[in-house]
Amino acid sequence: MTTREFDGIRLERVREHVWEIPREGEMRVPARVLASESLLERIGDDDTLQQLKNATHLPGMTSHAVCMPDGHQGYGFPVGGVGATDAETGCISPGAVGYDINCLPGETDVRLAFGRKLSLEALGERFENERAAVAAGDELTTSEVRLFTESGAKPVYELETATGRRIEATGDHRFETPEGMIPVEELTPGESVYVHPFEGIEHEDPDEFTVLSEDDFADDNPQIRRVLKDRGLLPLRSTDEQFHRLLKIVGFLLGDGSYGGPGQTWFYGEPEELERIRADIREIGFKPSKIYERDRNHDIDGSTFERTEDSFKTTSKALRRVFVELGVPEGPKVASGFTTPGYLDRLADWQRALFYAAYFGAEMNTPAAQSDKNLYCPKVSQTRTADTRTAGLAFLEDMASFLDDLGIETNDIEAFETDSNSTSETIRLRLGIKNDSENLIRFFTRVGYRYHPEKRRKAAVAVQYLRSKERAISRRERIATEAQTLADGGSDVSDIKERFEINDRFVERSVWSGRTGRPRPGDDFPDFEEFRETVDVRADGAVRTEIESIHAAGSKPVYDIGVTHDAHTFLANGFVVSNCGVRMMKTNLTYDDVRGREEELVEALFANVPSGLGGGGVVQGDMDTVESVLDRGVDWALEAGWAVPADLEHCEDEGRRPDADPAAVSQKAKDRGKNQLGSLGSGNHFLEVQRVTDVYREDVADAYGLEPGQIVVLIHCGSRGLGHQTCTDYLRKIEKRHSDLLADLPDKELAAAPAGSELAEDYYGAMCACINFAWVNRQLIMHRTRKVFERVFDRSWESMDMHLLYDVAHNIAKKEVHDVGVDPQGRPGGDDVREERELYVHRKGATRAFPAGHPEVPAAYRDVGQPIIIPGSMGAGSYVLRGGEASMDLTFGSTAHGAGRLMSRTQAKQEFWGETVQDELRDQQHVYVKAQSGATVAEEAPGVYKDVDEVVRVSDELGIGDKVARTYPVCNIKG
Numbered sequence: 004m005t006t007r008e009f010d011g012i013r014l015e016r017v018r019e020h021v022w023e024i025p026r027e028g029e030m031r032v033p034a035r036v037l038a039s040e041s042l043l044e045r046i047g048d049d050d051t052l053q054q055l056k057n058a059t060h061l062p063g064m065t066s067h068a069v070c071m072p073d074g075h076q077g078y079g080f081p082v083g084g085v086g087a088t089d090a091e092t093g094c095i096s097p098g099a100v101g102y103d104i105n106c107l108p109g110e111t112d113v114r115l116a117f118g119r120k121l122s123l124e125a126l127g128e129r130f131e132n133e134r135a136a137v138a139a140g141d142e143l144t145t146s147e148v149r150l151f152t153e154s155g156a157k158p159v160y161e162l163e164t165a166t167g168r169r170i171e172a173t174g175d176h177r178f179e180t181p182e183g184m185i186p187v188e189e190l191t192p193g194e195s196v197y198v199h200p201f202e203g204i205e206h207e208d209p210d211e212f213t214v215l216s217e218d219d220f221a222d223d224n225p226q227i228r229r230v231l232k233d234r235g236l237l238p239l240r241s242t243d244e245q246f247h248r249l250l251k252i253v254g255f256l257l258g259d260g261s262y263g264g265p266g267q268t269w270f271y272g273e274p275e276e277l278e279r280i281r282a283d284i285r286e287i288g289f290k291p292s293k294i295y296e297r298d299r300n301h302d303i304d305g306s307t308f309e310r311t312e313d314s315f316k317t318t319s320k321a322l323r324r325v326f327v328e329l330g331v332p333e334g335p336k337v338a339s340g341f342t343t344p345g346y347l348d349r350l351a352d353w354q355r356a357l358f359y360a361a362y363f364g365a366e367m368n369t370p371a372a373q374s375d376k377n378l379y380c381p382k383v384s385q386t387r388t389a390d391t392r393t394a395g396l397a398f399l400e401d402m403a404s405f406l407d408d409l410g411i412e413t414n415d416i417e418a419f420e421t422d423s424n425s426t427s428e429t430i431r432l433r434l435g436i437k438n439d440s441e442n443l444i445r446f447f448t449r450v451g452y453r454y455h456p457e458k459r460r461k462a463a464v465a466v467q468y469l470r471s472k473e474r475a476i477s478r479r480e481r482i483a484t485e486a487q488t489l490a491d492g493g494s495d496v497s498d499i500k501e502r503f504e505i506n507d508r509f510v511e512r513s514v515w516s517g518r519t520g521r522p523r524p525g526d527d528f529p530d531f532e533e534f535r536e537t538v539d540v541r542a543d544g545a546v547r548t549e550i551e552s553i554h555a556a557g558s559k560p561v562y563d564i565g566v567t568h569d570a571h572t573f574l575a576n577g578f579v580v581s582n583c584g585v586r587m588m589k590t591n592l593t594y595d596d597v598r599g600r601e602e603e604l605v606e607a608l609f610a611n612v613p614s615g616l617g618g619g620g621v622v623q624g625d626m627d628t629v630e631s632v633l634d635r636g637v638d639w640a641l642e643a644g645w646a647v648p649a650d651l652e653h654c655e656d657e658g659r660r661p662d663a664d665p666a667a668v669s670q671k672a673k674d675r676g677k678n679q680l681g682s683l684g685s686g687n688h689f690l691e692v693q694r695v696t697d698v699y700r701e702d703v704a705d706a707y708g709l710e711p712g713q714i715v716v717l718i719h720c721g722s723r724g725l726g727h728q729t730c731t732d733y734l735r736k737i738e739k740r741h742s743d744l745l746a747d748l749p750d751k752e753l754a755a756a757p758a759g760s761e762l763a764e765d766y767y768g769a770m771c772a773c774i775n776f777a778w779v780n781r782q783l784i785m786h787r788t789r790k791v792f793e794r795v796f797d798r799s800w801e802s803m804d805m806h807l808l809y810d811v812a813h814n815i816a817k818k819e820v821h822d823v824g825v826d827p828q829g830r831p832g833g834d835d836v837r838e839e840r841e842l843y844v845h846r847k848g849a850t851r852a853f854p855a856g857h858p859e860v861p862a863a864y865r866d867v868g869q870p871i872i873i874p875g876s877m878g879a880g881s882y883v884l885r886g887g888e889a890s891m892d893l894t895f896g897s898t899a900h901g902a903g904r905l906m907s908r909t910q911a912k913q914e915f916w917g918e919t920v921q922d923e924l925r926d927q928q929h930v931y932v933k934a935q936s937g938a939t940v941a942e943e944a945p946g947v948y949k950d951v952d953e954v955v956r957v958s959d960e961l962g963i964g965d966k967v968a969r970t971y972p973v974c975n976i977k978g
Contacts, residue, residue: 007043009052010052012052013025020038020957021036022037022043024052024055024056030059030060031060031062031064032065032067034052034055034058035070036052036074037072037893037957038074039953046070049075050076050081051070051074051083054080054750057749058081058753060747061086061094062088062755065087065089066087066895068084069086069894069895070085071083071848071849071894071897071954072953073899074848079098082847083848083849083900084845084847084848085845085846085847087821087842087895089842090840090841090842092758093758094756094843095766095845096816097730097734097737097754097766098753098755099753099755100730100770100845106172106173106175106561106563107172108159108559109123110124111562111576113135113575114199114574114575114577115145115206116135117353117354118360119203119205119353120204120206123563124562126151130151131674134147135148135566136199136573137566138197138541138543138544139572140541142542146566148564151564156560158173158557159172160188160556161556162187162190162553162578163553164548164550165471165549166198166467166471166474167470168198168548168576170576170578172187173561175187178578180194181547191550195547195550196547196548196578197578199463199545199578201448201451201544201577202448203448204352209242209351210241210350212241213238213239214329215328215329217238227320231321231325233288234287239325245287247354249325250357251280251283252283253361254357254358254359254360255362256326256331257330257336258362258364258365259365262323266318267316267318268316268317269314269316270314270316277315279456280315280454281294287322289317290317293315294313294314294315295315296311298311330344330345336385337387337388337391337429338390340394341394342397355405356450357453359405359406359450361453363452363453364455367382367383367452368382369458369461370461375531377438378438380438381446382433382435384434385431389430392432396432411436412442414435414436416434417432417434443469444469444470447463447469460544464534464546467534467538467546467548468531475524476522479525480521483509485503486503486514487513499514505525509522584721584814585850585874585900588715588789588806589713589715589804589808590792592713593694593714595712596714597714601929604795604931605692608933612787612788613681614934621682621783622645622681623677624677626677628680629677629680632680633668635659635775636658636659637657637658637778638659640779640782640786645786646786650782652862653810655778655851656859658775658778658782659775659778660772662767662768662818663772663774664769667765667768668772668773672725672729673725676725680776680779680783681783681787683720684723688720690976691716691974692714692975693714693717693970693971694712694973695710695969696711696971697969698967699967699969706867707883707967708808718784718785722776722777722780723776725773726773729770734754737762738754741756744756767816767818774815777812778810785807789805808883812851813848813849813850814848815846816843817844819841821844821895821896822891823840825837844895846897849899849900850871850897851869852871852894852896852897853890854888855867855888857891867885868885868886871885871886872884873900873901873951875951876951879950882951882969883970887958887959887963889961890964898964899955901951901954930974931973932975
């Protein structure tokens with residue numbers, strides 16, 4: 004007997020392509036891997052075999068747990084895994100159906116828009132309405148949060164940097180490094196990661212009140228009120244996004260702005276700074292001018308010099324009136340008597356920080372060295388007339404009070420006499436931030452500077468310097484204390500010196516003289532200017548810092564989010580971290596009809612079929628629509644005009660699961676799904692126009708309506724955020740209610756509810772509703788594809804014979820009747836007697852493959868067997884199979900569902916460049932690819948998948964999926 008072993012797991016060769024892990028210990032049944040020698044090598048490279056072995060522990064597991072030829076490591080159950088549990092005495096497991104990886108503990112802070120931060124756990128209650136900060140390398144921007152995942156406890160690592168920043172994450176969570184995104188388990192001390200020194204202020208929901216109403220503009224021209232109402236600025240409320248942008252602009256104008264001629268408002272600063280302000284002006288609905296540049300001569304204390312001045316203006320009278328009402332005075336500021344706007348003390352801290360940080364960006368000095376290792380106090384000053392001195396003092400006192408609320412200490416306000424101007428006596432007022440290290444760190448990381456990029460970059464360097472300095476001082480304090488303790492215990496000073504890597508004089512002073520204060524950082528510690536030369540601050544504010552330690556930190560519940568931005572990163576504790584089913588439609592077009600029009604077709608499809616991580620679909624549904632889709636599946640689409648009767652006749656279960664229970668789907672899941680009906684999503688989901696290149700069984704191909712040279716369309720996607728949220732909801736419930744069952748399983752990712760329990764029934768009803776949603780999702784995409792083909796080829800879809808070949812669901816558990824062995828007590832799993840039993844057949848990354856004659860195969864195909872669609876990579880093509888005669892005995896009527904990944908998405912993006920992959924596919928293989936980002940193309944490059952030809956060969960030779968035809972890509976769109 005041939006045997007193989009991978010990481011201590013022994014497999015015995017049963018026959019060609021069938022390998023068995025014998026039953027041992029608490030395994031309820033053996034496990035089987037269906038693979039050739041070469042595929043088995045790939046499967047044995049990761050944790051697939053251990054996960055398959057773990058799955059055999061699920062209650063009620065029958066016959067054997069199976070791994071398909073395309074199998075690879077998943078979470079809980081391997082992708083490509085099939086397992087059947089008794090529907091009466093077993094269980095149903097979301098972990099054996101599929102859900103996403105979760106990566107960070109709940110207390111991890113996520114940086115949000117407008118300088119806020121919120122813990123991951125708290126973000127789960129509001130993520131649909133939030134925008135996360137995204138470090139995109141060339142800019143710091145924000146992006147919608149379109150994905151939130153939550154799970155039970157997982158092992159985490161703690162990573163700490165040389166500047167003392169800490170974060171915990173699961174081993175597979177990716178961190179940005181100079182070499183790209185790398186999982187934390189692959190990092191080592193001494194390597195570098197990117198961090199963002201600015202942290203922000205904890206989010207709190209602000210009190211809602213009206214800041215500006217029509218009454219404030221009662222005496223103005225009605226056109227001004229109309230302009231403001233059209234832009235959503237009347238009424239202006241304290242919770243409006245426009246108000247948050249206006250807070251920043253007003254803060255800046257009180258520093259470096261002025262009014263000009265009628266309607267004019269002028270902004271002065273550096274070009275990069277002004278561009279950021281112009282962007283906010285556009286966001287609130289107004290058009291800024293271009294940036295003007297002019298040289299101006301200045302005379303200060305008898306010294307003359309020339310300076311280039313950059314500025315831009317807005318010319319809207321309505322906008323200028325808003326600025327005035329929000330507290331920007333008309334006339335010279337020095338004599339205007341302006342003070343803190345009255346509404347400011349009613350705002351949340353993060354809102355007030357927007358105002359003050361913009362003012363600091365305009366008026367506060369840049370971080371700089373006072374002496375070698377100390378920084379100057381950041382200061383702001385104002386010149387006021389004697390008559391407006393009180394207002395100026397009040398403005399600075401309010402500022403100091405705000406900073407104090409954040410734990411930031413300030414010096415006393417100073418007043419200096421100045422040379423009086425031509426009309427009045429003036430005085431200079433000044434407020435500074437105390438310059439001890441911890442205080443400056445609090446200021447730079449919580450408030451800092453808005454708009455001004457150079458000040459922000461230098462503040463980032465200052466934070467890194469001060470944190471490094473504090474760690475150096477703390478180390479010397481620790482050594483001083485330990486040295487004193489050792490000396491008090493009788494140790495000789497010479498022995499103490501040898502214990503520490505520090506100069507002898509420091510130890511001697513610590514032992515003999517004692518210390519009354521904190522030590523200095525040491526002569527070898529760099530001064531600020533030296534340090535600044537070694538730190539490169541990226542345009543997005545991230546800096547490179549060294550990892551000091553990584554160690555296991557136990558297990559914790561973990562979470563993750565996904566953003567819609569192409570960078571797929573977000574800021575967690577300041578660290579830069581990252582982020583179905585299938586149908587085929589036939590046509591009577593040939594490759595010659597499409598050749599030369601590939602680019603036109605791919606552009607039209609990409610423009611008309613919504614894709615990507617975010618929302619947006621063919622149908623913008625209301626809640627009644629979602630309820631109907633969940634309940635009725637493609638029946639709803641037929642009634643609404645999105646389908647024809649033949650579509651239902653050629654779909655698994657005729658496009659409707661009768662066990663669906665929309666009431667079992669949470670409101671949050673429904674909210675996520677209502678705007679995603681008819682959209683591809685992201686990851687490996689795609690729409691591909693293909694040509695049939697080979698036919699292997701002409702009789703079956705004829706029944707399917709396939710012939711060489713024919714154009715077909717393959718659509719691969721699922722139930723979008725609705726399905727993901729449903730899985731998350733039930734995982735959470737199962738972990739709480741059935742913790743006793745979980746305690747008996749070797750992997751908590753196999754979370755399961757006992758068959759017959761209320762939760763099992765609810766989950767099954769919800770999952771069936773999600774299947775209905777997925778079928779409709781693909782139906783709407785197919786409908787939109789038909790319309791695109793009509794426009795491109797200028798004929799009706801009916802005349803192009805664009806009919807559904809088949810649609811089959813992946814990643815599901817279905818109640819099915821199978822012939823299984825039972826023991827003398829009648830329980831599944833024995834070999835004494837075979838009986839028909841109703842089972843939950845879990846197919847995770849596998850597809851149903853019923854043979855000819857099975858009553859659940861559509862009537863059109865019952866004589867030849869169910870069509871199976873196996874997508875390959877963009878450069879290798881796909882296959883159409885039929886359910887094989889051996890599938891019912893070997894795999895509970897299942898086979899592979901794709902090529903299966905060889906390479907993680909992280910590794911793929913390190914190995915491949917998306918634009919290069921697109922160019923090579925187009926130029927060398929005449930395959931046209933269009934995607935939301937180059938990263939998506941890199942993640943799905945041909946080289947990251949197993950050999951689909953080998954996967955299909957094994958399925959065919961085993962008789963679980965017989966080859967019918969092969970297709971090859973013409974053009975492809977991805978999310």
